[in-house]
Amino acid sequence: MAPQVKDDAFGSACNLLAGARRVVAFTGAGVSAESGIPTYRDAEDGLWTQYDPEEFASIDRFLQDPTLFWRFFQDVRYQAITKAEPNPGHRALAALERAGRLRAVITQNIDGLHQAAGSRTVIELHGNTRSIRCLSCGARYSMETVYLQLARELPPPCRACGGMLKPEVVFFGESLPEAALRQATEAADACDLLLAIGSSLVVYPAAILPERALRRGAGLIMVNRTATPLDEQADAVLRQPAGEVLPLLMEAIGVELEPA
Ligand code: APR
Secondary structure (H helix, E strand, C coil): CCCCCCCCCCHHHHHHHHHHEEEEEECHHHHHHHHCCCCCCCCCCCCCHHHCCHHHHHHHHHCCCCCCHHHHHHHHHHHHHHHHHCCHHHHHHHHHHHHHCCCEEEECCCCCHHHHHHCCCCEEECCCEEEEEEECCCEEEHHHHHHHHHCCEEEEEECCCCCEEEECCCECCCCHHHHHHHHHHHHHHHHHHCEEEECCCCCCCCHHHHHHHCCCEEEEECCCCCCCHHHHHHHEHHHECCHHHHHHHHHHCCCCCCCC
């Protein structure tokens, strides 16, 4: 993909989107920031600037003593995730897919907001909070059920066997779900344009995917409030909030934002 003139990033992004045939989006916490879910590394209110991920989101620490995580889940994550609604950025990607112009959303997010906005092909690299599983017998419970249980029992035991419950999200130190990683790798390898939105691109193996797409000659549009390691290789870098600029991009390329 020939590098576009960078002095008009929005215009370049429109040209790239208009000319692409196999677009894939790769999203991180920044796409949900305007839904009220804090990101992880933003200087002002990033989750990991207030809580140590080694303490609150590593598998080793969780298996030693899950209490710390469940209290964090109860006091911090559950409210943020359950109150959040999709924002215009999520809805713009769902519109691009409805128009037949987006193959898939590969997301690092666990909040389910892409699906809530209407996106149908969503690859959750880091799992999701919808379902909580027993590590002993495999029984599954909804997030809501376990949240109610937390008021009485912390950490919450499995109702069926008394075993340890864990949300089906990827903790630090855990490998990514194989099927999701395979599907995401295939999508990144097959795309001719990757839309990287709201990710600092510092967590691997997820961050390999935009690099793979670039290596295979795909174009790259970066939508991120702050600098990322791939900005220099991007064909267009948009520093505006995703919830503002993505709907403008859709309108500019003639994609109907609302479902018919
Ligand atoms: N629009 C666009 N970009 C935004 C917005 C916004 N409204 N708000 C914040 N950003 C950008 C920030 O500048 C930042 O670079 O989104 C990025 C979010 O980066 P992180 O907080 O590091 O989130 P993410 O990249 O998704 O983290 C990856 O790390 O902790 C793990 O599993 C967790 O999935 C997560 C992974």
